[in-house]
Structures are given as C-alpha cells and as structure tokens.
Amino acid sequence: MGAPRVEFLWWSECPSWERALAMLRAELEAAGLDPDGIEMVEIADEEQARERRFPGSPTIRVDGEDVQDPGEAPIGLTCRIYRRRDGRVSPLPDPADIRAALERTKGAS
Amino acid sequence: MSQDRLSIGDVAPALELEDTAGERHALPAPGEAPASVVIWTCNHCPYALAWHERIQDVVREYSERGVVFLQVNSNDAERYPGDSPEAMRERVEKGEFAGPYLHDPDQAAARAFGAERTPDVFVLDGDLRLVYSGAPDADYDDPSQNAAWLRGALDAVLAGEAPDPATTDPVGCTIKWKE
Numbered sequence: 001m002g003a004p005r006v007e008f009l010w011w012s013e014c015p016s017w018e019r020a021l022a023m024l025r026a027e028l029e030a031a032g033l034d035p036d037g038i039e040m041v042e043i044a045d046e047e048q049a050r051e052r053r054f055p056g057s058p059t060i061r062v063d064g065e066d067v068q069d070p071g072e073a074p075i076g077l078t079c080r081i082y083r084r085r086d087g088r089v090s091p092l093p094d095p096a097d098i099r100a101a102l103e104r105t106k107g108a109s
Numbered sequence: 110m111s112q113d114r115l116s117i118g119d120v121a122p123a124l125e126l127e128d129t130a131g132e133r134h135a136l137p138a139p140g141e142a143p144a145s146v147v148i149w150t151c152n153h154c155p156y157a158l159a160w161h162e163r164i165q166d167v168v169r170e171y172s173e174r175g176v177v178f179l180q181v182n183s184n185d186a187e188r189y190p191g192d193s194p195e196a197m198r199e200r201v202e203k204g205e206f207a208g209p210y211l212h213d214p215d216q217a218a219a220r221a222f223g224a225e226r227t228p229d230v231f232v233l234d235g236d237l238r239l240v241y242s243g244a245p246d247a248d249y250d251d252p253s254q255n256a257a258w259l260r261g262a263l264d265a266v267l268a269g270e271a272p273d274p275a276t277t278d279p280v281g282c283t284i285k286w287k288e
Contacts, residue, residue, distance in 0.1 A: 013283050016155075016249075078189070079282045081155040090250055091155035 056080025114223030156281035243277030
C-alpha cells in the first residue's frame with residue numbers, strides 16, 4: 001500500500017482553515033508522510049458542497065474517512081463544529097483525531 | 110450585506126429587539142448605564158460556540174457593575190435553520206445565556222452597526238459612543254485568553270479611559286445575510 005489519500009476540503013469564509021491545514025501538515029510530517037501530497041479541495045458554492053457531501057469547513061478525509069464522524073451535521077456551506085477530546089467545541093479538529101486517522105491507514109496496509 | 114462598520118467615537122444607532130420570550134430590549138438612554146455591550150452571536154457557528162462561555166462569564170461579572178449586555182442573532186434562519194427563533198429559545202431555556210438573546214429578523218440592527226461576523230463585539234461608553242469593536246480575545250481556541258480584549262475594554266471604559274486596543278478584527282462565521 002502507498003501513502004494514504006488525504007483530502008482537505010475548505011470554504012474561504014471560515015477562518016480556521018489555514019490553522020487546520022497547518023495542523024494537518026504537521027501531523028503528516030510527524031507520521032513520516034509528505035504534506036505536499038494533500039489534495040486541496042475548495043468548496044465555493046452549495047452545489048459543490050452537495051456533490052462532495054461537505055459537512056462544513058474545514059473537513060479532512062483520510063482514504064475517504066472523515067477524521068471525526070460528522071454525524072447528523074447538515075451538508076452545506078457552513079463552518080464546521082468540532083468536538084475536541086477535552087469536550088470543548090472548536091472550529092478546529094483535535095490533532096489526536098487526525099493522528100488516529102493516519103494510524104488507521106497504517107493498520108490497514 | 111452590511112453597511113459601513115461603526116467607528117470608534119460614533120454614537121450607536123438605536124437598537125430595540127425582542128428576546129426569545131417576546132420581551133423587548135433596548136440600549137439604555139445616554140447616562141443610564143456606565144457601559145453597554147452589543148454582541149452578535151448565533152447558534153450554528155463554531156467560533157461563536159467556542160467563545161460562548163467566556164462571553165457569558167463576562168456578562169455575569171460585569172452586569173453586576175451595571176453594564177448592559179445585548180446578545181443578538183441576525184442570521185437568516187431560512188438558510189440556517191439552526192438559528193431559528195425556536196432554536197434560540199431552546200438554548201435560552203437550557204440556561205446557556207447569562208443575558209437577553211435577541212432576534213434581529215430583518216437584519217436591520219446588524220446593518221446599522223456594520224456587524225460582520227459571529228461573534229462580533231461592540232462596547233459603548235455611557236454616552237453610547239463606540240469605544241471598542243472586534244473579537245472577544247486573540248484566540249477562539251484558547252479558553253485561557255478569557256475574553257481579555259472585551260474585559261480590557263470594559264475595565265478601561267469603567268475607569269474613564271480609552272481601551273487599548275480600540276479595534277481588532279472580528280473572527281468567526283460571516284453573518285448570514287438574506288439573499
């Protein structure tokens with residue numbers, strides 16, 4: 001198996017995307033993976049959001065799996081609500097969830 | 110879209126809106142309160158939610174010093190049902206707000222202040238002149254920031270001084286304007 005497919009889906013109106021991308025790049029580097037391999041997908045309208053099943057910005061998928069299950073979150077142009085592992089609500093995913101998603105791909109290879 | 114944003118020294122436009130129980134709330138008359146704070150917030154935005162408890166702590170603490178707080182939701186609830194009056198009422202009934210949570214159904218209040226995002230904070234002095242606008246503090250993801258810019262602005266105005274900084278960039282979801 002090669003490197004996992006890592007997609008970063010974002011909407012420019014939610015300012016946390018740059019910080020989330022930096023977080024993702026750091027986790028990829030820590031895992032010995034190439035951060036330049038991230039597939040950047042800008043979501044610019046509702047049609048794209050529906051096509052991509054976009055539950056909000058930012059969304060990170062590793063081999064097609066969201067790093068945090070979006071549950072019943074509506075699909076559409078919105079800023080995404082994450083639940084951090086310490087219980088806080090945040091516009092950013094928990095780095096540990098990104099790490100765990102990358103670890104799962106190692107286990108699957 | 111929003112009109113021009115209120116500038117430091119501008120007198121705030123009149124604001125009178127209903128809360129989730131239908132009771133009307135307005136800014137105090139000049140001289141009635143030492144300071145007033147109008148905060149745009151909402152239900153569906155992670156930035157507003159991340160800052161929410163920090164802001165409610167400020168509401169509780171500074172209300173005791175006579176500061177008037179109005180928290181306003183101006184989002185288009187047709188496009189964002191999570192911001193409907195019913196959803197607002199549910200949060201109030203759960204005790205999530207330390208002060209009135211007001212609905213701005215025609216978005217006129219947001220336009221009049223030039224509010225841009227949720228959250229977006231406007232601090233007024235006793236004469237209803239703007240002394241601070243922007244974010245509650247420097248980092249939505251760091252609760253230890255403790256709404257320092259908002260607290261600093263209130264401490265300054267209550268001491269008769271000018272806040273520093275007087276403006277910061279609001280950070281959050283854009284207000285969802287009606288199309």
